[in-house]
Amino acid sequence: MNKIKFNKQRGNDNIKLGYYDETTEETSWVEYRAYKVCDLPANFGCKEFNNKEGISEWFTLGGLTYIAK
Numbered sequence: 001m002n003k004i005k006f007n008k009q010r011g012n013d014n015i016k017l018g019y020y021d022e023t024t025e026e027t028s029w030v031e032y033r034a035y036k037v038c039d040l041p042a043n044f045g046c047k048e049f050n051n052k053e054g055i056s057e058w059f060t061l062g063g064l065t066y067i068a069k
Contacts, residue, residue: 013064032066
C-alpha cells in the first residue's frame, strides 16, 4: 500500500510518497518538492534541455506541481 506524508511546517508544501515493496516488506520514501506554475524550473517538461537532463516526470495535486528531489 502506498502512503503520503505531508510536511506540516508553515510555508512548506513538500510531500513524501512511500512505495511499499512486497519482496522486502519495506516502504521506500521519495521526497517531492512543490512548485507553483510561475516558479517551475526552466528544464520542466523536457527530456533534454541545453544538453542537460530535463524534468519529464511530475504530478499535480491541489494546484501545485510536484517534482522529485
